[in-house]
Amino acid sequence: MSHDFDLTGKICIVTGGGRGIGRGMAEGLARNGATVVLSGRTKTTLDEAAAAIGGDTWSHPADVSKEDDVIALRDAVLARHGKIDVLVNNAGVDPIFKMIDRTSLEEWKHIVDINLTGLFLCCKYLGGAMKEGGSVINVSSVAGHVGLMRSVPYCASKGGAELMTKALAIDWASRGVRVNTLAPGWVDTDLTHELLTHDVHGQRMLAGTPLGRFATPKDMAGGVVFLASDASSFMTGQSLVIDGGWTAA
Numbered sequence: 001m002s003h004d005f006d007l008t009g010k011i012c013i014v015t016g017g018g019r020g021i022g023r024g025m026a027e028g029l030a031r032n033g034a035t036v037v038l039s040g041r042t043k044t045t046l047d048e049a050a051a052a053i054g055g056d057t058w059s060h061p062a063d064v065s066k067e068d069d070v071i072a073l074r075d076a077v078l079a080r081h082g083k084i085d086v087l088v089n090n091a092g093v094d095p096i097f098k099m100i101d102r103t104s105l106e107e108w109k110h111i112v113d114i115n116l117t118g119l120f121l122c123c124k125y126l127g128g129a130m131k132e133g134g135s136v137i138n139v140s141s142v143a144g145h146v147g148l149m150r151s152v153p154y155c156a157s158k159g160g161a162e163l164m165t166k167a168l169a170i171d172w173a174s175r176g177v178r179v180n181t182l183a184p185g186w187v188d189t190d191l192t193h194e195l196l197t198h199d200v201h202g203q204r205m206l207a208g209t210p211l212g213r214f215a216t217p218k219d220m221a222g223g224v225v226f227l228a229s230d231a232s233s234f235m236t237g238q239s240l241v242i243d244g245g246w247t248a249a
């Protein structure tokens with residue numbers, strides 16, 4: 001029997017899907033019936049994740065900051081399935097935690113190239129290939145809603161993701177393609193593990209999280225399934241914040 005969150009028959013691309021939050025989201029989408037295409041730069045990680053998730057899951061490597069890679073990803077998915085229903089733009093790099101005067105132009109460009117230009121390219125080519133009923137989910141961050149200390153490029157990239165989402169949601173409403181963000185709080189992954197286990201900084205982050213723990217990638221799965229499915233059919237241009245209450249405190 002189908003339910004509101006049923007994704008059977010949906011073709012879902014998850015960028016950065018080989019590990020961390022992207023992998024947790026991919027597992028949730030697959031559990032609810034979707035065919036998942038994992039993307040990222042490291043083929044071995046992607047292949048391992050695809051095999052572990054099983055079912056129809058497969059992978060296609062792509063660097064989201066490279067236009068040719070994103071076009072090739074689109075073409076590979078369309079050649080195999082003839083459509084793209086859901087796009088989870090999750091690939092991203094972390095804050096570098098430096099004051100602006102110690103942040104080089106190269107460091108700024110690296111974060112913006114992946115977190116923001118990569119988002120632009122994936123929306124343009126992968127979201128652009130969607131038909132009516134499609135759903136784009138841009139993974140931003142609580143850092144797209146509030147400022148974090150020593151994180152100017154990261155906050156700029158995630159704040160940009162939030163407003164790119166709203167602008168695109170308006171432009172694509174007439175196509176019947178919805179665009180939302182999912183904004184995680186602190187999730188224990190390769191990107192954050194060192195910070196979250198730090199004696200001082202980790203304890204400070206924990207103290208600021210009312211639910212009293214850091215998230216796991218699995219905690220992000222329910223939100224992405226909701227945004228991908230018909231359960232969120234009247235929601236576009238919005239941000240689903242999943243942060244254990246961090247921004248409420």
Ligand SMILES: NC(=O)c1ccc[n+]([C@@H]2O[C@H](COP(=O)([O-])OP(=O)(O)OC[C@H]3O[C@@H](n4cnc5c(N)ncnc54)[C@H](OP(=O)(O)O)[C@@H]3O)[C@@H](O)[C@H]2O)c1
Binds near residue numbers: 039091
């Ligand atoms: N962890 C947190 O607390 C947290 C909080 C808020 C928001 N987020 C956001 O959530 C997303 C995932 O973070 P995470 O914690 O899961 O990080 P992670 O464990 O470091 O994983 C990052 C993923 O992105 C991929 N990636 C990086 N650069 C890429 C590129 N140029 N092209 C394609 N794929 C690329 C990586 O694969 P390859 O290296 O193989 O390419 C990897 O699969 C990011 O957008 C991050 O900003 C994380």
